[in-house]
Amino acid sequence: MDATNSVQQITIVLSSLKPLMMAVGGFLPAFAIGKIGGEAMRAIGRNPESYSTLFIPMILSMALAESIAIYTLIIIFIS
Amino acid sequence: MDIGSQVLFNIGPVPVSNTITTTLLLDIFLVVFAIVLRKKLALIPGKMQGIFEFMHDFVLDLTKGVLSERYINAVFPWVLSFFFIILVSNWMGLLPGIGTIVINISGKEFELFKGVDADLNTTMSLALISFTLVQFFTLKFIGASGWFKHYFHTKPISLIAVFVFVGVLEIFLDPIKFLSLGLRLFGNIFAGETLVNFMSSVPVLALPFLLLEILVGVVQALIFTGLSTAFMGMMLAEEEQH
Numbered sequence: 013m014d015a016t017n018s019v020q021q022i023t024i025v026l027s028s029l030k031p032l033m034m035a036v037g038g039f040l041p042a043f044a045i046g047k048i049g050g051e052a053m054r055a056i057g058r059n060p061e062s063y064s065t066l067f068i069p070m071i072l073s074m075a076l077a078e079s080i081a082i083y084t085l086i087i088i089f090i091s
Numbered sequence: 092m093d094i095g096s097q098v099l100f101n102i103g104p105v106p107v108s109n110t111i112t113t114t115l116l117l118d119i120f121l122v123v124f125a126i127v128l129r130k131k132l133a134l135i136p137g138k139m140q141g142i143f144e145f146m147h148d149f150v151l152d153l154t155k156g157v158l159s160e161r162y163i164n165a166v167f168p169w170v171l172s173f174f175f176i177i178l179v180s181n182w183m184g185l186l187p188g189i190g191t192i193v194i195n196i197s198g199k200e201f202e203l204f205k206g207v208d209a210d211l212n213t214t215m216s217l218a219l220i221s222f223t224l225v226q227f228f229t230l231k232f233i234g235a236s237g238w239f240k241h242y243f244h245t246k247p248i249s250l251i252a253v254f255v256f257v258g259v260l261e262i263f264l265d266p267i268k269f270l271s272l273g274l275r276l277f278g279n280i281f282a283g284e285t286l287v288n289f290m291s292s293v294p295v296l297a298l299p300f301l302l303l304e305i306l307v308g309v310v311q312a313l314i315f316t317g318l319s320t321a322f323m324g325m326m327l328a329e330e331e332q333h
Contacts, residue, residue, distance in 0.1 A: 068153070068317075075314040079271060082278030089281075 030088050037084030044077040096210045097201045099194075109202050110210040113189060117180055117207060150174050153317055157324035162232060166323060169224055173217070174316040180207040181280060181308030185301060190284065208280040208311075211273070218273030221319040222266060229326045241326060272318055279311050 052070045056063050096108035128139060136144055150171050154163060183189060184206025192203040207213050229238050243258035245251075283304045291297040 068313075071310060072314060072317055075275070075310055076318075079275040079278070082275055082282070083271075085282055086274060086278045089285075 027091070034084060034088055038081045041077050041081040045074050048073050048077060096205060096212070099201060099203075108210075109205045110207055110213060113180075113183070113204040113207050114213075116204065117176075117183060120183070121176070121179065146175065146178075147171060150316065153313075154320050157317075157320050158327065162228070162323075162327055165231075166228060166320070170316055170320050173221070173319060174312050177208065177217070177276070177312040177315055178308060180213075181312060182305065183207065184209060184280065184284060185287075185304055185308070190288075206280060206284055208276055209284045211277045214273040214277040214280075215270075217276070217315070218269040221272065221315075221322075222269040225319070225323050225326055228323060232327055238326075268318075268322060272315060276311055276315055279307055283307055 048070060052066055055066060096110040098106040098108050099112070100107055124139075128143060131137060131140065133140070151163075151167065154167055154170050158166060189204040189206060190202055193200045194203050226238075229241070233241075242261050244254050283300070287297055287300050287304060290300050
């Protein structure tokens with residue numbers, strides 16, 4: 013009985029920390045997206061004609077990096 | 092906050108959820124669009140054909156960058172179908188009637204239509220179809236020996252233990268890539284719908300999020316299609332390498 017009570021307490025505490033979980037899980041994907049965009053900006057600045065070549069791979073890489081943050085969001089919604 | 096779709100009624104033993112009603116709407120739209128487009132095909136394209144040709148050329152460029160010329164004729168219809176279906180179903184979730192018409196069943200309120208990709212079943216089915224297609228095309232174009240050689244390299248025969256381990260690991264990791272495809276699409280579209288639902292309590296605030304959802308619909312369709320094609324290209328491309 014004491015064990016289930018503490019498990020319930022831990023669950024309640026953890027579920028109130030959900031925004032914190034989302035912030036932690038979203039930090040590195042946001043950083044990765046910024047880095048991808050920055051490198052793309054640097055490449056476009058060096059060679060302005062490469063914009064049309066770089067655009068689609070940049071969008072693809074950003075969405076792939078963002079999917080990690082989406083996983084965190086799904087876990088928070090489901091639990 | 093409801094995650095999945097809600098069952099509206101049962102036809103015999105089969106439950107009909109509000110995602111299925113929206114899928115029926117989607118099917119009717121796609122079939123009518125295909126029939127009308129086929130009837131109005133002309134050398135000088137009209138508006139509908141022009142838009143569709145733009146989409147067709149765009150996805151064809153994307154496919155040509157990844158697959159080699161031999162395989163494009165067989166694979167491209169599937170790729171374009173994926174793109175078109177996901178794009179239309181994402182945008183259909185933003186239309187005025189979808190998600191807002193509410194009916195009362197036994198005291199609880201259910202939405203009559205819902206965005207199709209906001210249901211994990213739909214996106215996982217699409218990812219499963221993509222996975223099956225990749226395996227099918229690999230077996231058809233390269234055969235079972237090509238499939239085996241893709242996972243288990245055999246060149247330096249002294250590293251055979253490493254190759255067996257890596258091969259088993261890669262076979263195990265292959266479905267996970269498609270699992271992440273389905274989860275990504277579901278997460279993006281579901282998060283967008285929930286966001287618009289929250290923000291629509293003050294209607295002016297919902298407008299930028301609706302515009303964002305239009306963009307997210309296009310980008311996610313592109314991501315799903317591009318990644319499926321890239322996976323297929325990775326499986327089929329080993330004859331030029333080594």
